[in-house]
Amino acid sequence: MEQINALRAGVETALAAIKSPAELKDFFGAYLGKSGQIQALMKSLGALSKEERPAAGKRINDFKEEVLAKFKAIEAAIEKQELLKKYENESVDISMPAVFRSPGALHPVSIIRKELLDVFAGMGFTLYEGPEIEDDYHNFTALNTPQDHPARDKQDTFYITEDTLLRTHTSPGQIRCMKTMKPPFKVVMPGRVFRSDDDATHLPMFHQMEGLVIDKGLSMCDLYGLLDSLAKSVFSPDTKTRFRPSYFPFTEPSVEVDVSCCECGGSGCRLCKETGWIEILGGGVVNRKVIENGGLDPDEYTGLAFGTGLDRIAMLKYGVNNIHILYDGDVRILKQFKG
Numbered sequence: 001m002e003q004i005n006a007l008r009a010g011v012e013t014a015l016a017a018i019k020s021p022a023e024l025k026d027f028f029g030a031y032l033g034k035s036g037q038i039q040a041l042m043k044s045l046g047a048l049s050k051e052e053r054p055a056a057g058k059r060i061n062d063f064k065e066e067v068l069a070k071f072k073a074i075e076a077a078i079e080k081q082e083l084l085k086k087y088e089n090e091s092v093d094i095s096m097p098a099v100f101r102s103p104g105a106l107h108p109v110s111i112i113r114k115e116l117l118d119v120f121a122g123m124g125f126t127l128y129e130g131p132e133i134e135d136d137y138h139n140f141t142a143l144n145t146p147q148d149h150p151a152r153d154k155q156d157t158f159y160i161t162e163d164t165l166l167r168t169h170t171s172p173g174q175i176r177c178m179k180t181m182k183p184p185f186k187v188v189m190p191g192r193v194f195r196s197d198d199d200a201t202h203l204p205m206f207h208q209m210e211g212l213v214i215d216k217g218l219s220m221c222d223l224y225g226l227l228d229s230l231a232k233s234v235f236s237p238d239t240k241t242r243f244r245p246s247y248f249p250f251t252e253p254s255v256e257v258d259v260s261c262c263e264c265g266g267s268g269c270r271l272c273k274e275t276g277w278i279e280i281l282g283g284g285v286v287n288r289k290v291i292e293n294g295g296l297d298p299d300e301y302t303g304l305a306f307g308t309g310l311d312r313i314a315m316l317k318y319g320v321n322n323i324h325i326l327y328d329g330d331v332r333i334l335k336q337f338k339g
């Protein structure tokens with residue numbers, strides 16, 4: 001009994017000190033386990049007489065049950081405490097600001113490209129993409145712009161060799177299409193073009209979209225209808241269009257196409273320089289010489305052609321006044337355009 005009482009004092013203090021699963025385990029090992037102190041007490045029964053042994057054994061067993069019961073109660077409390085700790089660590093604070101990942105957006109020029117291609121696809125046009133590195137013949141000569149033609153000065157060209165260059169417009173695609181496609185056909189040619197230019201509204205690289213229709217008996221009226229419905233789709237249904245006489249070596253007659261100003265609706269503002277009109281396109285009836293250079297008979301086939309600047313349309317539509325903004329790669333600006 002003395003030994004049990006002495007052990008009980010130690011057990012009480014040890015139980016009271018348990019704070020963690022590890023301490024719980026240590027306690028079990030020290031007192032209740034196979035080599036624990038209560039088991040040692042059991043083993044010492046051998047030293048007692050036969051008569052004393054059963055009563056002493058019962059006391060030790062009762063003591064063990066008593067300790068085990070207390071141990072179980074503490075074990076349950078510690079388990080509960082550990083679970084609460086775990087819940088606390090895993091809990092989500094729903095008042096925290098969320099981590100926001102931008103889903104990204106198409107570049108404004110890509111949006112315009114897509115919009116235009118959609119309109120053209122609806123009118124039965126097919127897509128063609130010519131090479132960015134062109135030869136002098138396709139870029140100029142075949143488009144009725146011979147070596148000494150003053151129109152060459154209008155387009156400052158990046159030459160690679162005397163004969164190869166970065167295309168200054170998408171128009172050379174007209175020759176390539178006429179040579180490979182069977183008329184009648186309607187084709188659009190979007191792509192990058194390059195000129196030695198750099199100011200608020202010009203960059204050395206920009207985007208154009210060329211259109212070419214080859215068929216029999218086409219007229220300026222067909223071109224007007226086509227471009228008018230294009231302008232209405234891209235800007236707004238109440239956009240007005242007008243043709244102004246102009247000059248390009250590859251078309252005869254040639255026109256420049258204006259749309260009513262998308263900012264003021266035609267009443268006059270800074271964007272349209274108080275004229276109410278904004279130029280967006282060049283076009284015309286394909287020059288007979290160009291039809292010939294494309295390998296077709298100009299007495300049999302007529303062509304309608306036009307070319308427009310995608311960056312320029314993007315700037316007009318989204319109110320961007322400096323072309324550099326489109327290419328500075330500032331995502332704070334670019335992500336505003338969702339198309």
Ligand code: DAH
Pocket residue numbers: 168169170171210211248250251281282283284305306307308
């Ligand atoms: N290639 C011309 C330019 O870059 C635009 C153009 C004008 C294209 C008239 C055409 C056209 O197809 O018929 O300024």
